[in-house]
Amino acid sequence: MGASRDDIAGPLRERIVAGDLKPGDKLPSFRALANQHGAARGTASEAVHLLEREGLVEIRDKSAAVVLAPREGGRTPEARLTDARAELLALQQDAKELERRAHDLAERLSAALSRLGT
Structure with missing residues (x-):
């Protein structure tokens, strides 16, 4: 069984919070994330959408996401x-x-x- 949405979102979230991924950096495509984690493309999409709801990234061009500057x-x-x-x-x-x-x-x-x- 492939990785879950949280399995994909967790490490990305940690890298964003730690500053390893900076505002303006692009995340890998949904397809690349899915391949990297052995998950379905839809699961990778859900993971990135979760990060978007948390205000960490903005999804652009349907399958690409960019790290946002922290709020507040x-x-x-x-x-x-x-x-x-x-x-x-x-x-x-x-x-x-x-x-x-x-x-x-x-x-x-x-x-x-x-x-x-x-």
């Missing part, structure tokens, strides 16, 4: 994910700090109420 200010999906993780960690630290401050305020309030005899 040059940010790849992996870079955006890394940024999102960092933001979540920062928010988690902020939440811990707020929790600590709330605990301190609760202790101060309790002490003040005790001094008032309440």
Whole structure:
């Protein structure tokens, strides 16, 4: 059995994200990708269309695709994910700090109420 759509798209995606394939570079034709991976031409076409939906390539001339510049200010999906993780960690630290401050305020309030005899 030949390669799946994901078997073909995966290595291409990795090369694009790593910068091995740069904006303006042409991908091999659907036929060449199919031959290279032992897959049907339709499977190769599906793989490249998947990359197109992800915004990594643009299909031109029915069977040729060109690598696009990364969107969102040059940010790849992996870079955006890394940024999102960092933001979540920062928010988690902020939440811990707020929790600590709330605990301190609760202790101060309790002490003040005790001094008032309440």
